[in-house]
Amino acid sequence: MTEETYKPQELIEVDDELMDDLRDLIQTKSDFLIKNILNDLYPTDIAHIIGRLEFEEGDYLFSLLSPEDQGRVIVELDDDHREHFLETLKSHQITDIVEELPSDEATDIVSELSDEKAEAVLDELSVEDSQDLKELLQYDENTAGGLMQKEVITVQQKDTVKKAIQAVRRAVKEDEGQHFYFVYVVDENDKLVGSLSISNLILLSPARRIYKVMDTDIISVKTDVDQEEVANIFKKYNLVAAPVVDFSGRVVGRITVDDIVDVIEEEASEDIFRLGGVGINERLSTPPLVSLRKRLPWLSVYLVTGLITSSIINIFHSTIESLVILAALMPLVAGMGGNAGTQAITLMVRGIALGEVDFSNARKALFKELSVGLLNGALVGFLAGTVVALVYGNIILGVVMCLAMITNLFIAALMGTLVPLGLKWAKIDPALASAVLVTTCTDVFGFVSFLGFATLFLSMLT
Amino acid sequence: MTEETYKPQELIEVDDELMDDLRDLIQTKSDFLIKNILNDLYPTDIAHIIGRLEFEEGDYLFSLLSPEDQGRVIVELDDDHREHFLETLKSHQITDIVEELPSDEATDIVSELSDEKAEAVLDELSVEDSQDLKELLQYDENTAGGLMQKEVITVQQKDTVKKAIQAVRRAVKEDEGQHFYFVYVVDENDKLVGSLSISNLILLSPARRIYKVMDTDIISVKTDVDQEEVANIFKKYNLVAAPVVDFSGRVVGRITVDDIVDVIEEEASEDIFRLGGVGINERLSTPPLVSLRKRLPWLSVYLVTGLITSSIINIFHSTIESLVILAALMPLVAGMGGNAGTQAITLMVRGIALGEVDFSNARKALFKELSVGLLNGALVGFLAGTVVALVYGNIILGVVMCLAMITNLFIAALMGTLVPLGLKWAKIDPALASAVLVTTCTDVFGFVSFLGFATLFLSMLT
Numbered sequence: 001m002t003e004e005t006y007k008p009q010e011l012i013e014v015d016d017e018l019m020d021d022l023r024d025l026i027q028t029k030s031d032f033l034i035k036n037i038l039n040d041l042y043p044t045d046i047a048h049i050i051g052r053l054e055f056e057e058g059d060y061l062f063s064l065l066s067p068e069d070q071g072r073v074i075v076e077l078d079d080d081h082r083e084h085f086l087e088t089l090k091s092h093q094i095t096d097i098v099e100e101l102p103s104d105e106a107t108d109i110v111s112e113l114s115d116e117k118a119e120a121v122l123d124e125l126s127v128e129d130s131q132d133l134k135e136l137l138q139y140d141e142n143t144a145g146g147l148m149q150k151e152v153i154t155v156q157q158k159d160t161v162k163k164a165i166q167a168v169r170r171a172v173k174e175d176e177g178q179h180f181y182f183v184y185v186v187d188e189n190d191k192l193v194g195s196l197s198i199s200n201l202i203l204l205s206p207a208r209r210i211y212k213v214m215d216t217d218i219i220s221v222k223t224d225v226d227q228e229e230v231a232n233i234f235k236k237y238n239l240v241a242a243p244v245v246d247f248s249g250r251v252v253g254r255i256t257v258d259d260i261v262d263v264i265e266e267e268a269s270e271d272i273f274r275l276g277g278v279g280i281n282e283r284l285s286t287p288p289l290v291s292l293r294k295r296l297p298w299l300s301v302y303l304v305t306g307l308i309t310s311s312i313i314n315i316f317h318s319t320i321e322s323l324v325i326l327a328a329l330m331p332l333v334a335g336m337g338g339n340a341g342t343q344a345i346t347l348m349v350r351g352i353a354l355g356e357v358d359f360s361n362a363r364k365a366l367f368k369e370l371s372v373g374l375l376n377g378a379l380v381g382f383l384a385g386t387v388v389a390l391v392y393g394n395i396i397l398g399v400v401m402c403l404a405m406i407t408n409l410f411i412a413a414l415m416g417t418l419v420p421l422g423l424k425w426a427k428i429d430p431a432l433a434s435a436v437l438v439t440t441c442t443d444v445f446g447f448v449s450f451l452g453f454a455t456l457f458l459s460m461l462t
Numbered sequence: 463m464t465e466e467t468y469k470p471q472e473l474i475e476v477d478d479e480l481m482d483d484l485r486d487l488i489q490t491k492s493d494f495l496i497k498n499i500l501n502d503l504y505p506t507d508i509a510h511i512i513g514r515l516e517f518e519e520g521d522y523l524f525s526l527l528s529p530e531d532q533g534r535v536i537v538e539l540d541d542d543h544r545e546h547f548l549e550t551l552k553s554h555q556i557t558d559i560v561e562e563l564p565s566d567e568a569t570d571i572v573s574e575l576s577d578e579k580a581e582a583v584l585d586e587l588s589v590e591d592s593q594d595l596k597e598l599l600q601y602d603e604n605t606a607g608g609l610m611q612k613e614v615i616t617v618q619q620k621d622t623v624k625k626a627i628q629a630v631r632r633a634v635k636e637d638e639g640q641h642f643y644f645v646y647v648v649d650e651n652d653k654l655v656g657s658l659s660i661s662n663l664i665l666l667s668p669a670r671r672i673y674k675v676m677d678t679d680i681i682s683v684k685t686d687v688d689q690e691e692v693a694n695i696f697k698k699y700n701l702v703a704a705p706v707v708d709f710s711g712r713v714v715g716r717i718t719v720d721d722i723v724d725v726i727e728e729e730a731s732e733d734i735f736r737l738g739g740v741g742i743n744e745r746l747s748t749p750p751l752v753s754l755r756k757r758l759p760w761l762s763v764y765l766v767t768g769l770i771t772s773s774i775i776n777i778f779h780s781t782i783e784s785l786v787i788l789a790a791l792m793p794l795v796a797g798m799g800g801n802a803g804t805q806a807i808t809l810m811v812r813g814i815a816l817g818e819v820d821f822s823n824a825r826k827a828l829f830k831e832l833s834v835g836l837l838n839g840a841l842v843g844f845l846a847g848t849v850v851a852l853v854y855g856n857i858i859l860g861v862v863m864c865l866a867m868i869t870n871l872f873i874a875a876l877m878g879t880l881v882p883l884g885l886k887w888a889k890i891d892p893a894l895a896s897a898v899l900v901t902t903c904t905d906v907f908g909f910v911s912f913l914g915f916a917t918l919f920l921s922m923l924t
Contacts, residue, residue: 016822019534052822068473165664172661180661180703181643196662199634199642202627215779235727237854238720240641240702257719259727265697268730269812276737276799277807288833292841295805295834299842302801306794307849310628313790320782320789325855327782327789328775334793335905339764343757350731360478360514371750379754380761387769422849443797 014082022049026057035064043072051078059088062244075105080285082198086112093447097128100176104149104259107136135252144230145223147263148244148253149408153183155210157193162206184251185214192220199462204444216285220245223252230255231263231353271353274431275346277302298436304442312444316451320460325392326454332384334351334446337408340376341438344369344416347432352420373413374406376443381405396460404450411445412438476510484511488519497526505534507779511541520900521550530559537567541591542747548574553582561591564640566611566721569598597714606692607685610715613637615645617672618656624668646705646713647676654682655710682707685714692717694817695727733815736893737808739764760898767902774906778913784924787854788916791863795848796908799870802838803900806831807880811892816880819881828879833861835875843867860920866912873907874900 018037025034038046038061050058050073058081065073074082074097082098086094086109094113098106110398122130132150139145153171155164164183171180182311185194194214204213221230234242234257234262238325244253273282277298282291298450313320313330351357357365373407381402384436389398415438420430454461478720480499487710488494499509505810508527512520520543525913536559542642548556548571556575560583572595584592594612601607626645633642645793647656647665666675683692683704696704696719706715730910735744737761745751747880775792776783782789809914810827813819819827843864851860877900883893916923 037805042699058877074694101604107824126559126659137464168661169665172665181641181702190878199630202660202664203631203634228797232848234765235723240643240719243862251629253795257702257723261697261719264723264726265730267814267815268727268734271811272730272734272737273808275734276804278805278808282809286830288830292837294804295836296841298805299798299801299838300845302798303794303842303846306797307846307853308792310790311853313709313793317786317790321786322785324484324778324779324789327786327792328772328779330789331775331793331796331905331909332765335768336761336764342738344712344742346735346740348743352732354727368748368753372753375750375754376758376761380765384769391769397694421813443793448795 007397014045014052018282021048021051022061023053023057026053026060029060030360031064031298032040032369034061037071043069043301044076047078047081048078051081055081055084057254058084061118066340066349067093068100069414071097071100071105071109072444074109074278075101078285081111086117091117092124095121095124098133102149102151102175103132103136103145103253105198107133108141108182109244111137119351128414137353142227143223144225144227144244145219145253147227147230148223148255149260150253151178152251152254153180153242154181154186154190154251155209157185157187157208157209157214161201161204161208161210161213164196164201164210165206180387181241182243183216184254185210185250187425190251192218192243192245194218218243221245221252223256227263228267231267236256237266260374267353269429270429271349275349275435277435280352300434305443305461309443309447311438313447315453316447316455319451319455319458323454325397326451329397330447333404333408333450335382335383336380336405336444337412337442337446340373340409341412341416341442342435344373344413344435345420345430345438348417349434350419352424352430357421357426362417362421365421366414369413369417370410373409377406382410394461396457397454400457400461402448403453408442412442415441465885476507476543481511481514484523485515485519487666488522491522493772500526500531505531506538508535509538509540509543509905510657513517513543514790515544517546520546520898529555530562531915533559533562533567536571539565540747544574548560548579554586557583557586558594562589564611564613564637565591565594565598565715566609567596570603573599573603585668587593601685604689605685606683606687606717607715608690609689609692609721610685610717612646612804613640614705614713614716615642616648616652616713618646618670619647619649619671619673619676621669621672622815623663623666623670623672623675626663626672627668630663638663641718643703643906644705646680646715647718652712652713653703654680654707656680657705682704683714683717685711688794693729696722716739729815730820731784732891733811733893736891737811737897739897743751759780763898766897767905771902771905771909775909778909778917781913781917784920785916787859788913791859792849792909792912795863795866795870798842798867799874800901800906802871803874803878803904804897805909806835807882807892807896807900810879810882811896814892819883821887824879824883827883828876831875831879835871835878839868839871844870856923858919861915862912862923865915866908870904870908873911874904877903884909 010304010409022034022037022240050061053061062085074085094117098109101109108120108159113121120132124278125133136150145276153167155167158405168180168183180198182195182197184192184281187193194216195218196210196214217236219233219239221233223244223246239257241254241256244255246252278295282294348357385398385402388401389395423433484496484499512523515523522533524547531854538549556579560571563571572583575583584595586593597614615629619630630642630645642660643658644657646654647658649655656678657680658676659671681695681699681701683695685706685708695701701719703718705713706717708714740757744756810819843920846867847860847864850863880894883901885892885895
């Protein structure tokens with residue numbers, strides 16, 4: 001055995017060359033060579049490869065994997081391909097896959113099956129596995145119960161350290177490939193009373209009683225807690241794993257941080273998509289017609305608000321008729337307000353999501369945004385007014401521009417702060433509707449303030 | 463000892479009532495009672511409390527904590543308060559705090575000190591701690607080296623399992639309060655060759671040699687890898703911890719997932735803020751004048767593009783003069799394009815950040831967005847055209863609206879897809895400049911297409 005044997009593997013990148021090689025090997029059905037390549041790849045990379053292959057090629061590649069690897073690959077696949085496999089595979093094949101997965105991932109798979117197929121899979125599983133899955137399937141997928149897995153090590157507080165170590169050994173042997181970091185300690189009613197990290201466990205003398213050495217300062221979550229709240233608890237307290245308890249305090253499972261990482265990313269994507277007026281579940285792979293259906297409602301809302309704005313502009317048609325340059329300049333005021341409003345919304349929505357902004361410091365937030373709005377308005381207004389006065393040789397037009405800009409940037413700050421807070425107060429996701437409400441306001445006030453001031457000063461303008 | 467003793471603590475919520483109580487106790491200098499309350503709180507909650515107190519009150523509360531707790535609290539504080547403490551505390555007090563922290567957090571603290579104070583602290587530390595910190599301070603804070611901590615358990619591949627367990631015991635005793643999940647295995651040149659999870663370690667017979675039982679399939683990161691890339695590796699391979707190696711493959715530290723959680727949130731915030739045209743480091747607590755300075759550049763860019771757009775509109779002033787209603791309707795076309803463009807950008811920027819969109823599937827993305835753009839344009843255009851034709855009793859005006867809408871939503875889809883990809887290709891963050899580039903395009907094309915078609919059909923319109 002040489003040194004070389006132990007060189008840690010370089011991560012293999014899934015590039016076009018590798019894809020071409022694999023397509024060729026699939027064409028020539030070179031099973032041995034394909035298996036050799038797959039052997040060097042992690043499940044997530046294989047999933048990525050299948051995602052780039054045609055369904056038929058992917059089927060072939062997938063069939064060369066062991067049920068264990070099939071399971072690990074299937075949970076990493078994109079929605080389209082996972083759906084494809086879950087439809088084409090027979091129930092007994094899915095059972096083989098589900099058996100090898102941790103219970104939380106197994107539950108995700110079963111919940112995506114047709115009712116008939118799900119029932120068949122649950123029937124074919126061992127009684128214990130089937131019961132675990134049935135329990136997990138009951139929970140809303142966006143709660144702690146929906147995130148948790150049943151594989152958890154619990155010990156009685158009256159047990160010895162030696163017994164706890166045996167429990168760890170048993171768990172590691174039973175659920176091969178899973179990592180455990182803590183044992184959770186329960187009383188005789190199975191209620192959670194403490195925890196012990198496994199690295200601490202091997203420090204302790206085997207004869208000691210658990211309740212004397214355990215950490216009683218333990219953070220657990222109840223099954224019905226929303227996943228965003230669970231993620232916040234993990235972030236706040238830097239947790240790697242947490243036990244999940246039922247309403248009476250009994251340990252029913254655990255959540256590990258890798259699932260939390262997914263939740264955090266999901267929630268961030270949700271905010272980004274909602275701020276951008278995009279359906280939260282849209283992806284590149286979403287078919288155009290489905291995307292259309294997801295985006296059209298937003299565009300329709302904008303269409304209605306846009307038509308209302310148009311009719312408000314139309315009120316000022318005689319002013320515009322007297323001085324057509326007003327028509328060219330008015331979108332500038334509205335657009336500036338929209339941009340300043342978007343800045344305020346972005347800060348507020350993200351601040352609310354991260355728990356930095358709430359009603360207790362709302363007044364401070366409002367005061368700050370209004371100051372920034374007024375100052376920005378004064379600066380930008382002065383700048384825009386000067387340029388307009390110089391370019392069009394009309395000082396009064398510059399003054400109108402400046403006054404309109406200050407007014408609209410103040411409105412932008414006011415609405416950009418109050419609308420997200422108001423939506424939060426009304427228990428509506430601030431990311432969902434803030435943008436459309438605020439830009440409608442800044443559009444209307446932008447046009448009205450500019451054309452309004454212009455009407456007031458009309459005799460001096462023309 | 464009764465059952466009750468072991469009830470897991472309920473998390474104490476930091477509410478207005480608790481804050482009022484604490485303020486009263488600080489006023490009356492009731493140290494014993496304050497300490498009693500602090501005892502039941504986690505460091506992150508104490509940091510939250512100090513964040514809500516006046517500086518003077520916060521100073522008093524902070525002084526009642528042990529150096530160990532001071533350290534844990536200080537890393538959780540908001541920027542303003544942390545800066546305040548780092549300025550007011552004496553260097554030997556900071557040394558006491560830094561000594562109790564893991565090396566990555568200690569480095570963060572020292573890097574925020576003035577040069578003079580940092581030197582004093584490094585001088586007062588033990589030689590070993592000081593060397594660790596000096597090494598960590600060299601790395602760019604946005605790389606794996608900047609994220610890692612030096613506390614890591616390594617064993618030689620020729621050692622026995624027993625020796626590895628001893629190494630774990632030593633590490634846990636030395637760095638109390640820290641959690642270890644893996645030991646990393648190195649060869650005689652200290653190069654990484656494998657790993658062993660601690661829960662597996664206690665399964666194995668003590669006499670076995672490490673190289674026979676270790677996992678050689680280990681994922682490590684080099685010190686100079688960007689933190690976003692590190693986060694992607696953690697997400698992709700569901701890691702809880704990863705060893706960090708230098709250019710020659712020697713283990714120099716480790717990164718744990720709680721730091722990655724922070725990175726993911728930081729990167730998501732960065733995208734959200736950039737898409738919203740807000741400086742990436744702005745928070746509620748940022749003073750108005752600093753906020754102004756951060757946001758003004760964006761608004762100035764919009765001002766310039768807005769002025770350019772105005773002068774383009776002005777080209778069509780004789781058309782508008784002939785039919786003033788055009789002035790009222792033209793912002794509708796531009797605004798719709800802006801919204802559709804923002805939808806496309808949002809999907810592309812998030813897709814690129816999550817690694818779902820790259821150059822290999824760019825053509826697919828473009829084709830999809832163009833289909834959605836054309837279909838949306840046709841539907842929204844038909845709707846808007848019909849409403850306009852009915853409201854203003856002018857069918858030709860409706861046709862102009864419909865044609866302009868289709869044109870602009872197609873442009874929105876085209877630019878909304880190509881601009882983020884182009885920026886990525888030019889190695890500029892797509893979130894940074896996509897919005898301003900695309901909305902400028904949709905503004906210009908919105909006005910030009912609507913007023914252009916109107917000019918073409920002018921004889922039929924009036």
